[in-house]
Amino acid sequence: MNLENYFISQFHNKHIGDDGALIGTNVYSKDAFFENVHFKTTWMSFYQIAKKAMDVNISDAIAMNAEPQYALLSVAMPKNITKTQMRELACGFQDAADAYGIEIIGGDTISNSKLDISVTLVSTTIKPLLRRGIRDGYLLAYTGELGRSAKDLKKLLNLGKIHKQSKFVNLKLRAEFIKNTARFLRSGMDISDGLFCDLQKLSTVNKIGFRFHKKIAKSVGCSGEEYEMLVAFDKRDRKKVQRRAKQSRTPLTIFATSQRTKYFNSCKAHHF
Known part of the structure; x- marks a missing residue:
């Protein structure tokens, strides 16, 4: 068991184990997108960074056959970020959200030494697609x-x-x-x-x-x-x-x- 799975195993909850947590007809999912872990700012524009941060979360909703409705953003920004770069981030988040009819309803922003992003999505589904369900011969x-x-x-x-x-x-x-x-x-x-x-x-x-x-x-x-x-x-x-x-x-x-x-x-x- 790797360290990620070991840490997850410390939480005993029936909702853990899929791309998101299915509770009733809602799916709650969250992903982190951190500088120097998932990307470098020399690789992508601030617009591209924000858009991908949203898209990787939207992918989790899609994987569960859920339609994303709302998003909460947590953005830790370096102190030397410019207003132009902030606008690029905002446009990237908004364009990705608009493409799937998602409403960005809030979140948190803090000062940091680098750019770190976390996105939480709330989605709905009538027929959820889960990881569990494979039988012999599928x-x-x-x-x-x-x-x-x-x-x-x-x-x-x-x-x-x-x-x-x-x-x-x-x-x-x-x-x-x-x-x-x-x-x-x-x-x-x-x-x-x-x-x-x-x-x-x-x-x-x-x-x-x-x-x-x-x-x-x-x-x-x-x-x-x-x-x-x-x-x-x-x-x-x-x-x-x-x-x-x-x-x-x-x-x-x-x-x-x-x-x-x-x-x-x-x-x-x-x-x-």
Whole structure:
């Protein structure tokens, strides 16, 4: 058990374990986006930083088939931040919120040595999509293309440049696919820590392993910050899921089948 999971295990609560906490028809989720941990201000504009901070939180709501309604922002800003940079942050938050009909209802701001952001979302759902629900013989699939975020992060760490449309900066969220396919999905989450790491979470909560249809390179399976969707469904619904993926122009890769075996994650932990 890594340190992150150890810390989480200290809190015994039935609501912990998904991308957000489901209480009634509401989903409450929170993510941190900290300078020198998740980004550097030399990599992204203040607008891009704020927008991504919102988008990674919106991704959690989408993963649970929930519609985000309200946002609370906590922003710790360096003392040397300019008013222009503050306006960029505000515009980034607001544009990301407007794209999904979210109302920013408050939060907190403090002075800090660097830029640290935390976002709390309140969402609603009629048919929640949880991590628990995988049975033996279900198919596992992910949306989009994996591996590009890790490659672009490596470029940035080596003082290189990335394309302005890079997924590391501009996330491609899969709201339409999840909404249209939710009735056929039995389990789901977003891929934030990497495919192999997030499969470990599904394996643990469902007490199940996976048989890969073909080998997936570690450069693909260990790439974090992807924010694609990882879903499971009954093989009898395969064509229905694929049809809806095509309708929403969502690339979908079916890569594994669940089975009663142990699963081992070969990636290093991202957080600790």
